[in-house]
Amino acid sequence: VPRDLADGFVNNKRESYKFKFQKIFDQEAKQDAVFESIAKPVAECALAGYNGTIFAYGQTGSGKTFTITGGAERYSDRGIIPRTLSYIFQHLEKDSSKVYTTHVSYLEIYNECGYDLLDPRHEASKLEDLPKVTIMEDPDQNIHLKNLSLQQATNEEEALNLLFLGDTNRMIAETPMNQASTRSHCIFTIHISSKEPGSATVRRSKLHLVDLAGSERVAKTGVGGQLLTEAKYINLSLHYLEQVIIALAEKHRSHIPYRNSMMTSVLRDSLGGNCMTTMIATLSLEKRNIDESISTCRFAQRVALIKNEAVLNEEIDPRLMIIQLKKVIHELKDELAMVTREQRREELTPEELLQLDELIKRFLDDPDPESTLDVGADMRKVKHSFNYLKVYVERNLAGLRNVWRTDMDLRNSCKIRNKTLTELKGMLKGYQVEGVIERTGSYRNWSAEVICM
Ligand SMILES: Nc1ncnc2c1ncn2[C@@H]1O[C@H](COP(=O)(O)OP(=O)(O)OP(=O)(O)O)[C@@H](O)[C@H]1O
Structure with missing residues (x-):
């Protein structure tokens, strides 16, 4: 930031800023060089079963879409997505040691609403008529996206066709600053699952390739109405992204505000989670954009401080x-x-069962206490014999119980009758000795007691 004393004022702004990045590409850098050092290592990790994310951040027109998707003019201009698809499918063709399945999804977040860019109704319908992609969280805090289709791609051509379909459906609005500026965040995801033949262990990985909306300030764009609303949403979601990044960079911070925006919710794993994440900061070298460029560098520096822990996504x-x-x-x-x-076979045949029953019967009928039941080393026969003996014992025990019950009833009833007889005899004796009038009441009561019994 130069101090221009000739203009008659003192500029107290900082003159120089120093930032340190892993890799810097200048204006001359070619797409293949960017792919080799940025995307290839992440694609290799995704093929090995780790989640990966590459996201481009920078002001409008600084080259995010050119880097992530590419330019349409020359074949050599194709960006990270088509090159990554090509690399992945080449690898899958060569590797016959595993069975791979690949799907792609393409999500657009526009004004904080999610849309499926691969939805075939996209071209014919208005954006507001399309089903919105919504976020759902399971008890393990895993994010699931409702209404976002996963399209299978069995080869590079199919995957590229899906990318092309998604790009055609992408929201484009014109601003005075950029004639074809993308006003939405786009997340192209390659889902890879692999397993060795005959194994039940599956490796699943997701590779998010993210093109964020331009990060310039609202005031500078000089727009109003719908575009102002868009710009506000973009700023807000990038502000929430920044908040998440700041929170993640702070040590001992327990709450990370992922839920504030759809983009941070979707990229939750990519930001401070189970993911190998690479950020590409795109800058415009024009003097008038210096503030934006400094702000982008600051943001990138914060992101570089975040430590992710990528784990192998294996499951049975x-x-x-x-x-x-x-x-x-x-x-x-x-x-x-x-x-x-x-x-x-699973079951014994009816003949085998008959033979076995005969064998058990003979064993039970044998009076010799030393007799044994030999059914051989067949678990089905052993089980059947045990069941047979269980039923046999239960039936016999039930018979014994019935005998005991009848015996008990009989004895109880005899006891009552004996008692009644003794009492009757006693009453009769008293009646004879003490006279009729005195004992009549007792006699009646006593008969009532007997009736009630
Ligand atoms: N490295 C490059 N080489 C050649 N042309 C480029 C390069 N980077 C960007 N461009 C061109 O600059 C223009 C703006 O780039 P691009 O659309 O990629 O910007 P952006 O950051 O994605 O913008 P927005 O925020 O609006 O999405 C495009 O016409 C693109 O082709």
Whole structure:
């Protein structure tokens, strides 16, 4: 920032700023060089099962879209997304040791609302008529996006066609500052899952390639109405992004305000989570844009301080696990059949059951206490024998219980009758001794008691 004393005022602004970055590309840098040193390492990690994110941040017109998607004029101008797709599919073709599945999704966040850029209704419908992509969070705080389609791409051509469809659907509005300025944030995601043949362990990774909306200040753009609203939303979401970045850079900060905006919610893992994240800061070298350029560098410096922890995303697929276990059972059955020289089925046949029942009956009827029941080394027969004996014992015990019950009832009833007889005899004795009039009441009461019993 030069001090211009000739203009007659003292400029107290700082004159020089120093920033340190991992890599700096000048105006002459070619797209392939950017891909080699920025995107290729992240794509390799995604292929190995780690999440990756590359996002471009900078003021309008500084080259974010050119870097992420590329220029349309020359083939050599293609940007990070088509080059990454090409690299990934070349790798998948070469690697026959694993089975890969690739899907892509393309999300646009415009005025804090999410839209599916791969929705085929995009071209024919107005933006407000399209279903909005909404964020849902599961109990483990994982983010899921409702209404965002995942399109399978089996080769590079299919994936590029999806990218082209998404780019065509992208919101474009013109501002006095940039005739074709993108006013929305776009997140192109490549979902890769891989597994070794016969294994139930699946590796899943996501590679987000993000083109953020321009970061210039509202006042400078000189717009009003709809465009002013857009600019405010863009500024607000970039402000929330900055807040998240500041919070992450601060040590011992417990709350990170991811939920403030859709973009920070979607990129939650990319910012301070399970992800290898690379930020590209794009700058305009024109003198009038120096403030914006300093602000972009400051932001990038803060982002560079964040430490992410990327972990290998491996999980067991229950469906594949069942298939694998069924295979193991089948193999074990074959092995058993080889040992016992008998092919096992799930159930015993009716003939086998009859034979077994006869064997058990003979065993039970045998009065010899030393007799044994030998059904062989077949778990199905052992189980059936135990069930048979259980039912047998239960039936016999029930019979015994019935005998005991009848016996008890009989004895109780005899006891009552004996007691009644003794009392009757006693009453009769008293009546005979003490006279009729005195004992009549007692006698009646006593009969009432007997009736009630
Ligand atoms: N490295 C480059 N080489 C050649 N042309 C470039 C380069 N970077 C940007 N451009 C051109 O500059 C113009 C603006 O670039 P671009 O659209 O990528 O900016 P942007 O930062 O994405 O803007 P916005 O914030 O509006 O999305 C485009 O016409 C683009 O082709």
